[in-house]
Amino acid sequence: MKVSAQNKVFAMLLSFGLVAGCSSTGETMDDGSYGSDVAAIDQEGGSTVYGGAEGDGVSSSSLSDEERQEARAQAEQEALRNITTFYFDFDTSEIKQDARDVLVAHARYLASNPRQQVRLEGHADERGSKEYNLALGERRANAVERFLVVNGASRGQIETVSYGEEKPVVRGSSESAWAQNRRVELIFQ
Template identity: 80%
Template sequence: MKLSAQTKVFALLLSVGLFAGCSSTGETVDGGAYGSDVEPIDQEGGSTVYGGDDEGGVSSSALTEEERMAAQQRAEQDALRDITTFYFDFDTAEIKPEARDVLVAHAQFLSANPGQQVRLVGHADERGTKEYNLALGERRANAVQRFLIVNGASRGQMETVSYGEEKPAVMGSTESAWAQNRRVELVFE
């Protein structure tokens, strides 16, 4: 493959131009090491999301430690509120200790949002008579309602309903199925 002299000269000039364009002199321009349109990173000031002038975005340096902690606590409370089903032991309406923190988060949410309504739906497993299971489901829903009220929710925000054994979460006559059917569900409206 033969290249013409004109093509060789053009390629040589292009190479020299690229080489010259990539070299730097090491001088600083406009007081910055990188040029006027690029600023060095502020290692202690935080960062800005969206926008570059701290006016159109959220700056992490603008948050105090208390605000960061409050934001983290709100995120944790929101995560707890994703849990809306609470389980009970056999033949009891006593709230389990592991459910208390989650119910407190729900009570705080209801307290902060007085227009929010919630239905507390009580259930029982299939053991016992229909009447007994309806009453047990109601006792369970009422226990959750009392707990929410004590922790800041308003009685007017809540409605209790019992389905007893009529709407099982899991079909079956095993201990595992019964355990999943002994519950109160929070249904936010």
């Protein structure tokens, strides 16, 4: 499904406007109104994000249902792409089921942005030898790479590296620490 540039720009403006509206302080102004540039609901039941002193803005009531669904889907994909760390069970490189939708979102993003590069950093917990953990981190990074490629990313966009147990995110010898260290991180460049 191809999305026109106009629809992409509109969805981005809508997203930015909603973020700006959510970041208001809620302090009241001298005239008793709230200090926000977003009207929550207009008379037709849609929201309007105002973009300037002229009072022009983007109104969701002027969107068709299809455009609203497309904007929602794009926002969901963008939110999924904010997740860049994927965890693994002990001594395995199998991608967990709950990570698959997020990785599909990353693969679609890479497919639609062929110049975007990503480095996959594989990690392991401290148990096992250094050599074994380096190999395990590499297997994990390679598993994520294969998944991204199968779902549309180009192999040329992806670099894999294994740090094994060398870069723990949490120090300690508990199951909680180990679970957080068994991971692959996506680093977009």
